[in-house]
Amino acid sequence: MDNMRLFYRGINAKMAVKKYNGFLPAVIDQQVADSLCAIQAGNKNLSKAMIDKLKRHHLVIEKNSALYSTIPMLSCDLSLAIETAIKKRLDKDFAASSTIAKMAEKLADKWQVSSHVFVSQLVLGTMWFNMWLKLSDNKHNPVAVLIPDIDLNHVFYNEMYPILGNNVIVYWQSTLLGHPDTIYDILNDKYVTASIQSINEKFEFIPVGNALVLLKQLNMYKNRSDENKMPIPFIDLPKIDQALVKAVKGELQEVARVFYTNQQVLSEIAATFYNERAAAQGEVSYHNFRQMIYLVFSYCVVEAWLGSGLFPESVRIRDRKRKHNAPVWQIK
Amino acid sequence: MSIFEKIKKALRGKPVTGVALISDVEEVQQLLEEIVQEVIDEEAQVDKAGKLD
Numbered sequence: 001m002d003n004m005r006l007f008y009r010g011i012n013a014k015m016a017v018k019k020y021n022g023f024l025p026a027v028i029d030q031q032v033a034d035s036l037c038a039i040q041a042g043n044k045n046l047s048k049a050m051i052d053k054l055k056r057h058h059l060v061i062e063k064n065s066a067l068y069s070t071i072p073m074l075s076c077d078l079s080l081a082i083e084t085a086i087k088k089r090l091d092k093d094f095a096a097s098s099t100i101a102k103m104a105e106k107l108a109d110k111w112q113v114s115s116h117v118f119v120s121q122l123v124l125g126t127m128w129f130n131m132w133l134k135l136s137d138n139k140h141n142p143v144a145v146l147i148p149d150i151d152l153n154h155v156f157y158n159e160m161y162p163i164l165g166n167n168v169i170v171y172w173q174s175t176l177l178g179h180p181d182t183i184y185d186i187l188n189d190k191y192v193t194a195s196i197q198s199i200n201e202k203f204e205f206i207p208v209g210n211a212l213v214l215l216k217q218l219n220m221y222k223n224r225s226d227e228n229k230m231p232i233p234f235i236d237l238p239k240i241d242q243a244l245v246k247a248v249k250g251e252l253q254e255v256a257r258v259f260y261t262n263q264q265v266l267s268e269i270a271a272t273f274y275n276e277r278a279a280a281q282g283e284v285s286y287h288n289f290r291q292m293i294y295l296v297f298s299y300c301v302v303e304a305w306l307g308s309g310l311f312p313e314s315v316r317i318r319d320r321k322r323k324h325n326a327p328v329w330q331i332k
Numbered sequence: 333m334s335i336f337e338k339i340k341k342a343l344r345g346k347p348v349t350g351v352a353l354i355s356d357v358e359e360v361q362q363l364l365e366e367i368v369q370e371v372i373d374e375e376a377q378v379d380k381a382g383k384l385d
Binding site: 077080115120127168237241242246251256 | 334335336337338339342350351352353354355356357358359360361363364365367368369370372373374375
């Protein structure tokens with residue numbers, strides 16, 4: 001169970017950092033991420049304060065008067081090369097799309113409302129990452145710290161938000177078509193937080209400030225009437241529970257078997273790429289480097305799922321924030 | 333085109349968000365962990381048997 005916290009950074013990032021030796025993406029600020037990319041791209045114009053900070057946290061090593069990042073940067077070129085190798089070596093249905101299709105058929109109506117979260121959070125998020133951790137050489141190894149090209153970072157942004165007892169709100173969105181913080185902003189808005197703190201066992205809550213306006217954007221609540229015919233808002237979302245997971249247990253086992261086979265091949269691919277890595281990544285550990293291969297694999301899986309037409313259409317949430325033009329880095 | 337670019341293209345006009353409630357979150361995680369562990373044990377047995385052959 002402890003392993004899972006690593007991926008649910010919204011819940012307990014601090015605990016994860018305390019228990020494991022690595023850094024979580026949430027712990028690395030944007031400035032640090034930019035600096036690490038800059039070092040791997042050959043840019044040496046960093047402030048002394050930043051260099052000291054990176055050294056202090058063991059994010060860079062100085063060797064022969066040159067700085068080397070200990071954290072790999074996944075450039076577009078590298079991701080393309082990894083993707084090609086993955087698709088060449090793995091089975092055609094490496095994403096288990098045919099099994100996902102069986103799940104969709106079994107869950108029918110429920111699939112229509114919760115399929116994205118189901119596969120992104122549970123199948124890919126929990127199962128694949130769990131497989132990856134369990135088959136890892138040492139479960140106390142650092143967690144993936146990946147700095148892809150900044151503009152393409154966090155293609156899929158997953159987060160969990162504790163709501164009441166043993167319940168969480170889980171969401172995912174692409175940062176490519178919307179700002180990554182849109183749902184995050186809403187769920188962490190002070191009025192929304194205050195409203196959700198008032199939630200009772202029936203998921204009813206007392207709205208504070210403009211919380212209802214914000215929650216409406218995510219279609220997160222409905223109203224029911226009390227005995228005085230006053231409307232009482234309650235959280236109403238597509239639900240995933242034990243029964244749903246049990247209903248597709250056989251299919252989930254099939255997916256896990258595919259992931260098991262994939263993991264072995266991915267390790268071999270990782271070893272090849274690691275041996276041929278760029279000089280700028282000379283001080284990156286094999287474990288950290290291997291995470292990049294797993295990340296690209298995860299994207300390949302999502303791409304296959306998206307291309308399979310298994311997901312129903314849904315409405316985009318409105319986004320008033322605009323993406324800024326982020327720099328593009330290349331490893332030299 | 334990198335994998336990220338391809339996903340960007342695949343996502344165009346497709347759904348990009350999903351919000352859901354996971355109830356029994358600990359039990360759900362436990363179930364998935366058990367499934368993964370069972371499969372790892374099974375497959376490790378198969379690998380072992382294959383090597384012995």
